[in-house]
Every structure is written in structure tokens, then in C-alpha cells.
Amino acid sequence: MDDTFDIDAFIASSCALLDIKLTDESRSLVRVNVEIAARMASMVEAFSLDEREEPAPVFKS
Amino acid sequence: MSDGFKDLAANEIATAVNGGVRSARSIVEASLAEIESQNPALNAFTTVLAERALARADSIDSRKAKGASLGPLAGVPFSVKNLYDVEGVTTLAGAKINADNAAAGADCTLVKKLEAADAVLVGCLNMGEYAYDFTGENAHFGPSRNPHDPNHMAGGSSGGSGTAVASGMTPLSLGSDTNGSIRVPSSFCGLFGLKPTYGRLSRSGTFPFVASFDHLGPFARSAKDLALAYDAMQGKDNGDHAQQNRPPELVAQTLDHGLAGLRIARATGYFAKGAEPVAFAAAETIMRALGSKQTIEIPEAERARAAGFLITMAEGGSLHLERLRTRLADFDPDVRERLIAGAILPASWIVQAQKFRRWYQAQVLKLFQHVDVIVAPATPCTAPMIGQKNMVLDGVEMAVRANIGLFTQPISFIGLPVAAVPVWLQQESLPIGVQIIAAPWREDIALRVAYALERSGAARAPVAKSAS
Numbered sequence: 001m002d003d004t005f006d007i008d009a010f011i012a013s014s015c016a017l018l019d020i021k022l023t024d025e026s027r028s029l030v031r032v033n034v035e036i037a038a039r040m041a042s043m044v045e046a047f048s049l050d051e052r053e054e055p056a057p058v059f060k061s
Numbered sequence: 062m063s064d065g066f067k068d069l070a071a072n073e074i075a076t077a078v079n080g081g082v083r084s085a086r087s088i089v090e091a092s093l094a095e096i097e098s099q100n101p102a103l104n105a106f107t108t109v110l111a112e113r114a115l116a117r118a119d120s121i122d123s124r125k126a127k128g129a130s131l132g133p134l135a136g137v138p139f140s141v142k143n144l145y146d147v148e149g150v151t152t153l154a155g156a157k158i159n160a161d162n163a164a165a166g167a168d169c170t171l172v173k174k175l176e177a178a179d180a181v182l183v184g185c186l187n188m189g190e191y192a193y194d195f196t197g198e199n200a201h202f203g204p205s206r207n208p209h210d211p212n213h214m215a216g217g218s219s220g221g222s223g224t225a226v227a228s229g230m231t232p233l234s235l236g237s238d239t240n241g242s243i244r245v246p247s248s249f250c251g252l253f254g255l256k257p258t259y260g261r262l263s264r265s266g267t268f269p270f271v272a273s274f275d276h277l278g279p280f281a282r283s284a285k286d287l288a289l290a291y292d293a294m295q296g297k298d299n300g301d302h303a304q305q306n307r308p309p310e311l312v313a314q315t316l317d318h319g320l321a322g323l324r325i326a327r328a329t330g331y332f333a334k335g336a337e338p339v340a341f342a343a344a345e346t347i348m349r350a351l352g353s354k355q356t357i358e359i360p361e362a363e364r365a366r367a368a369g370f371l372i373t374m375a376e377g378g379s380l381h382l383e384r385l386r387t388r389l390a391d392f393d394p395d396v397r398e399r400l401i402a403g404a405i406l407p408a409s410w411i412v413q414a415q416k417f418r419r420w421y422q423a424q425v426l427k428l429f430q431h432v433d434v435i436v437a438p439a440t441p442c443t444a445p446m447i448g449q450k451n452m453v454l455d456g457v458e459m460a461v462r463a464n465i466g467l468f469t470q471p472i473s474f475i476g477l478p479v480a481a482v483p484v485w486l487q488q489e490s491l492p493i494g495v496q497i498i499a500a501p502w503r504e505d506i507a508l509r510v511a512y513a514l515e516r517s518g519a520a521r522a523p524v525a526k527s528a529s
Contacts, residue, residue, distance in 0.1 A: 014405035015401070015405060018382065018385075018386070018404060018405065019386050020382075020386055020401060020404065020405075021386070022401070026397065026398055026401065029397075029398035030398045030402050032398070033398050033399050033402030033403075034402045034405070034406075036370075037370070037374055037403075037410070039367075040367035040368075040371050041407075041414075043363070043364055043367040044364060044367055044368050044371065044410070044414050045410070045413055047361070047417060049413075049416050049417060049420055053417075054416065054419055055416050055418070055419065056415050056418035056422060056475075
């Protein structure tokens with residue numbers, strides 16, 4: 001996420017896509033949580049994984 | 062009125078009822094009396110099942126009178142987090158929204174299994190909304206209070222499960238643990254708690270949160286009680302796709318095998334920073350009691366926590382998407398925006414987090430070639446005050462709700478079994494927990510160590526004095 005990314009626009013359009021009707025009260029708090037998630041994601045993405053590494057959800061048929 | 066009931070461990074009750082020293086009815090009546098007396102101040106229960114419990118107790122006494130042998134939990138009152146289905150009770154999962162749902166048509170698997178062992182369900186317990194919580198607070202139903210000081214948090218999300226057992230209302234309770242929700246209330250309320258291996262116990266008939274990480278398990282005031290309950294709950298029931306098809310591996314009979322031969326190390330690095338000194342002092346106390354000075358580094362634990370955080374947000378947001386569309390105003394405000402944010406996260410972040418999870422699991426499993434037990438703090442602090450929003454750890458101010466589980470999340474992220482053990486340090490007015498972490502499917506080792514610590518006095522779980 002670079003400095004020019006418009007996080008408010010992302011939240012507004014994503015919520016519109018999912019039909020979540022955000023209130024003004026919620027908007028700033030959603031932003032705080034998306035920013036936390038973005039920091040977490042940058043930490044995860046900074047780690048170099050083998051592209052053949054498979055996801056780990058536990059499901060056995 | 063309670064006739065010494067409050068201080069009795071579950072195994073002592075079962076021995077007394079099996080031996081004909083006490084009737085199941087007298088025990089259940091004592092438990093109900095404690096609930097009536099203490100619950101108004103502590104707010105652990107959302108439903109009390111007096112009629113059902115007394116009928117069940119009478120049935121046990123009737124079988125005893127006819128000479129039948131009773132189960133290993135004969136007459137033991139227990140309570141369950143209100144995300145467990147109980148026949149005739151609406152499964153709240155801590156949510157006002159769920160109060161509109163129909164009552165459950167049947168008991169969930171684990172309630173059936175405990176009652177098959179002749180335990181007696183006495184009620185359903187308060188919890189953080191939809192289990193997205195480490196505090197035990199709830200905007201709709203009020204906070205579960207810490208029996209050792211009711212101005213402090215019980216911990217969450219299984220807050221009522223901690224409150225009920227630490228106060229002596231029931232000697233045994235069940236909770237769920239996605240990122241720490243058994244281990245955190247165990248730490249704050251000073252209890253023994255077991256989060257088994259992911260896939261060990263059936264989750265069938267319980268309200269989910271994060272399918273990738275959801276676990277169920279017991280709280281008690283002794284390691285032996287955890288073992289008895291855990292043994293009674295093992296076994297495949299086909300209702301949980303994630304449950305592994307393993308035969309029961311009973312642990313109660315191996316509890317007293319001692320520490321000989323166990324390689325024990327304290328987690329360093331991530332687990333040795335970012336907390337109040339009391340958390341590290343508790344872990345050190347446990348290491349001294351175990352006679353080990355060995356340390357071990359769990360690689361990339363902070364990144365594991367970040368990945369777990371993302372998966373939790375996304376799976377939680379997805380689970381509640383329809384409710385976010387239609388019932389937004391009815392969510393607990395402390396939960397709502399976390400779920401909305403989770404619902405809109407880019408999918409590639411989540412897939413990458415799951416890929417990292419696979420890598421991390423492989424690295425951590427290698428550690429168990431060198432150790433049998435890893436010791437780590439359960440929480441970074443003792444129980445915060447109810448209503449406290451922020452805390453300072455290692456000089457950094459952060460939100461309480463999102464960060465109490467920073468030591469538990471990297472462990473449940475890959476489903477390792479953990480026994481939380483309670484430590485009371487001198488000059489501390491509140492307890493704090495330590496995680497006894499074992500390799501997958503080695504709950505027997507975690508509980509053996511917990512039992513040894515209890516026997517040595519290093520870990521103990523007294524009923525709260527304020528509740529005496």
C-alpha cells in the first residue's frame with residue numbers, strides 16, 4: 001500500500017460492493033482496523049515463501 | 062448452604078457421588094445455590110437450567126440406588142459458554158442478534174459426552190460477542206467479572222467460563238479458544254485450562270468464529286479435573302469436518318508419570334519481550350519448578366501472530382457478512398468495525414497468510430525434535446480493569462482488546478495443544494497464567510506437566526477469596 005492509496009475510497013467501494021451500509025460513526029473505526037490489517041499484511045508479505053508453498057487450511061476428505 | 066461444595070474439585074465430587082457419600086442432587090443444589098448467590102454480582106450465567114439439572118441429578122441418584130456404576134464425572138455440575146447448543150436454549154454466542162434465533166433442538170456433542178459421563182449441565186455462560194474478544198466484556202449482557210476482584214476483567218472471550226469456575230459456582234466449565242479464549246480467561250481468573258490439538262475434540266453443535274482456528278476445551282481448578290473432562294469428550298462423531306479420526310488417547314491415567322525424561326524449554330525472543338514483568342516472572346517461576354534453564358526460539362512468532370490476525374479478521378467478517386448487511390446497529394460496537402474491516406480485506410492477503418501458516422507449522426514442528434514442552438507466558442499482564450481500553454506494554458501504548466492474546470495467537474495459529482497453568486506471585490493480588498505447550502496430539506504431556514506443577518505448589522487455582 002503506497003502513500004497515495006485512498007483508504008477511505010477503498011472502504012467505501014468495498015462496502016458498497018458487499019452491500020454493507022456504513023454509518024459515519026463506523027467509517028473511521030473501520031479505517032483504523034483496515035490500517036492495522038495492512039500493517040499485519042505487510043509483515044506477512046515481506047516474508048519470502050517458496051511459490052510452491054501451499055495454503056494451510058485443515059481439510060481432509 | 063453449599064456444604065463445602067465450592068472448594069470441591071470435580072474429581073472429589075465424582076468420588077463422593079460414586080461412593081455414595083454425597084447425592085448428585087445435593088451437589089447440584091449446592092451449585093445452583095452458589096449461582097443464585099454469586100451470579101448477580103459476577104454475571105457469569107446467561108441461562109440457569111435448574112429444572113433440567115435437578116432432573117438429571119435425580120436420574121443419576123436413582124441409577125446409583127439401583128446399584129448401577131456411575132460415570133467418571135458422576136454428579137459434577139458444569140457450565141458451558143453460550144455458543145454451545147443446549148436443547149431448548151437459544152445459542153446466543155454473546156450476541157443480541159442471535160437472541161432472535163429459535164432455541165437449539167439438541168445438545169451439542171461435547172455436552173452429550175460430558176453428560177454421558179454423568180456430569181450435570183447447570184447453565185450457559187456469558188461471553189464476548191461472537192467470540193471476537195479477549196476481555197470478557199459484552200455491550201449487551203454486561204461484563205463477566207473476575208471473581209478475584211470484580212472490578213477487573215475475567216478475560217475473553219470465554220469470560221463466563223472463567224468466572225463460573227474461579228468463583229466456585231461450578232467446578233468445571235467449557236469454553237472455546239480461537240486465538241486464546243480459553244488461555245486468557247484461565248490466566249486472568251487463575252485457572253487450569255486446556256486447549257487441545259486442533260481437530261481433537263468435535264465442535265459439532267457450537268457456533269463458529271474462525272473455522273481455521275476454532276477449538277473447544279475445559280476450564281477447572283485442577284489438572285486432574287481437566288484430564289477427566291478431556292477424556293470424557295474425546296472420540297469421533299462425524300459432525301465436525303476438521304476433527305481428525307483418532308481413537309481416544311486417554312490421559313487421566315498418565316497424569317502422575319512425572320517429569321522424568323521430558324525436555325522442557327522456555328520460549329525466548331518474541332515471547333520474552335513486550336509484556337509486563339509479572340508475565341515473565343510467572344514463566345520463570347514455572348521453569349524453576351520444572352528444573353529447567355533451557356530456552357528455545359520459536360521462529361517468526363510475531364509474523365505468525367500477524368497472519369493469524371488477518372485470517373481471523375477475514376473468516377470472522379465473512380461469517381457475519383449477512384448480519385453486517387442487515388443488523389449492523391445491533392452488533393457490539395467493540396466488535397462491529399473489526400468484522401466490517403475483515404469482510405473487505407484483499408483475498409491475496411489471506412491466502413498468503415495461510416501459506417505462511419504452512420511454512421511456520423513445519424518450522425515449529427521441527428522444534429519438537431529437540432524439546433517435549435515449550436513454556437511461554439499466557440498473557441502479557443494480569444487482568445486489566447473492566448472498561449480499560451488501552452494499555453502500555455514495553456513502553457508502547459496499544460489497544461487492550463486486540464493485544465491481550467499476543468502470546469496465545471502464535472500457538473493456536475497452528476493448533477498446538479496447550480495447558481494453561483495459574484501462578485500467584487508474591488505481592489500480586491491477581492493471578493497470571495503460563496502456557497505449557499506440547500507437540501500435536503500430546504495433550505498427555507501438557508497435562509502431566511500441569512499436574513506436576515500443581516502437586517509442587519508452583520501452580521494453584523484457589524476459589525476466589527472475595528467469593529468465600
